[in-house]
Amino acid sequence: MVKLNRIYTRTGDAGTTGLVDGSRVAKDAAVVQAMGDVDEANSALGLAIVALRDDPAMATLLTIQNDLFDVGADLATPAGIDGALRIVPGQVTAIEAAIDRVNADLTPLTSFILPGGTGAAAALHLARAIVRRAERSAVAADHIARLNPDLLAYLNRLSDFLFVLARKLNKNGTSDVLWVPGGERPRP
Template identity: 65%
Template sequence: MVRLTRIYTRTGDDGTTGLVDGSRVSKADGRMAAIGDVDELNSAIGVAIAQLPAGPLRDELLTIQNDLFDCGADLATPGDDPQALRIVPAQVAQLERAIDTLNDDLAPLRSFILPGGSAAAAAIHLARAIARRAERALVAAAAGAAINPEALSYINRLSDFLFVAARHVNQSGEGDVLWVPGASR
């Protein structure tokens, strides 16, 4: 169990931050950029949750928020410590099942869609865009450090889940805003 008694430590005033193993890295390190993007993604999902009624989608998003904390811990733990908290294949598989469940009720796409519709769907679309950025940050971090490939798979699958979830929230796709190529020409 985590117990925080003091929020500030002053140890980061020099532009570094501590990893789980006690090592320190620059706050500009690629690993830290990925952790920051995952944190921002988690916050965006919280905004979306605040706009949803109680139900299965809200519950799934709450599970995802916990998974994203696991992902942050995974990214903050360098090395191959077998006791480290890591994203595991079962978490990726759960996202795939959730995607399939939501997608079963959606009308097929007739066009690309704009990120909008209802306020809740727009918030989910924003989270999806942040998930894509987090994925790019994980790929960049993996170029310089060992990153758990399951964490990358999880974030990749999460952007797919959020796309389908936004469509689900938009009355099973009926409220989607369709892209009209060249509409303002």
């Protein structure tokens, strides 16, 4: 387990941060950007959980928050480290199963939808957009040093899960805010 006695270490004052293997990289390195975006996504999920109150989806989202710490550990651990904490295929299939469960009762899409509806759905849409950014950052980092493919798949599925869960919270999609294309919008 992690034990933190001091929060500041001064080791990053020169613009570098440490990876799990003890190596140091610039704080603007692609992998560090991905770690930051995953952290931001996790924080957005925390806000969404607050908006959910007592919804049964809270348990799934708390599991996902823990998974996102696993994603961060995976990103912070260069390839080739034996026994490293990595995202595993079971975490990807668990998200896929959750997508299938939630999506089964949703009204079929007839339009793109705007991020909104209930407060909880809007919070999930924001988290979804941040997860998409984290995925883009992870893909950029993967171009530099190969990442765990299950990590990339997990982030891809997670944004899909957040999308369908947001729709569920919008009365199974019946309260989704539909996109009205520019040529069809009434003008003031």
